[in-house]
Amino acid sequence: MGNIFGRKKRTRVTEQDKAVLQLKQQRDKLRQYQKKINLRLDKERLLAKQLLKDGKKEKALLLLKKKRYQDQLLDKTENQISNLERMVQDLEFAQIEMKVIEGLKVGNDCLKKMHEVLSIEEVERIMDETQDAIEYQREIDEMLAGSLTEEDEDAILAELEAITQEEVELPDVPSEALPEGPEETEEKPEMDHPRKKQEREMLAA
Missing domain, CATH: 1.10.287 (Helix Hairpins)
Structure with missing residues (x-):
């Protein structure tokens, strides 16, 4: 080489x-x-x-x-x-x-190519969205700063745990019917009733 x-x-x-x-x-x-x-x-x-x-x-x-x-x-x-x-x-x-x-x-050439890809309106829109996201995050940080107690933190963690448990997938229930057992073909002998048994014994005497 x-x-x-x-x-x-x-x-x-x-x-x-x-x-x-x-x-x-x-x-x-x-x-x-x-x-x-x-x-x-x-x-x-x-x-x-x-x-x-x-x-x-x-x-x-x-x-x-x-x-x-x-x-x-x-x-x-x-x-x-x-x-x-x-x-x-x-x-x-x-x-x-x-x-x-x-x-x-070289820098100017790169900027020209970027402007060809993105219009001025597109660049301004992206910048506005980015600025809005930054301001929104700042508002949330200011709102939460020092306003949550330890009890609130525990409650938030508990809610997060509950949501996590809900997201856990349960095992799928089989959709096919279970096979049935063998059909009973033989008839069970009937048990004699005590009264019928006594009548037969009297007739035989």
């Missing part, structure tokens, strides 16, 4: 990115030049001091004039560095503004 999860997302380099990079490179080169000139000036100052000790005043004066000229170059270099840094900041800020504008554009 390859290194799918470890692969870095490529970023698109814009012309603004290239311009910012070039400006930063020029700024860094000027700073290196500035550092080099400062080191040279320190050496020339020490050399001019040594020339004065040796009585070579003219050479020391010429060296100091050269140093003065280089000081002026350093001032110009410092101004150029400041201008480059300002340009870099302006470009970077412009890039941020472009991203913000792109984000706003």
Whole structure:
């Protein structure tokens, strides 16, 4: 499958990115030049001091004039560095503004699509219903706040339990008729009545 999860997302380099990079490179080169000139000036100052000790005043004066000229170059270099840094900041800020504008554009497109799906009247209706529900709930909360006693709470729980019991489904009663038992076909012998039994005994005598 390859290194799918470890692969870095490529970023698109814009012309603004290239311009910012070039400006930063020029700024860094000027700073290196500035550092080099400062080191040279320190050496020339020490050399001019040594020339004065040796009585070579003219050479020391010429060296100091050269140093003065280089000081002026350093001032110009410092101004150029400041201008480059300002340009870099302006470009970077412009890039941020472009991203913000792109984000706003995407947001506006989404809103337009939502408006195409929902009309203004539909949106207002939904908002009104939502607000009504919020106000209704608030009224109930305010009405119930502190108005129910512990006895009321127990009664409410008991009613809830009763409703729950009513909702429990009872087992279904079979709809088919139960099978009947076997029919009795044999007749039971009749039991003799005591009077009839006495009459038969008298006739037999």
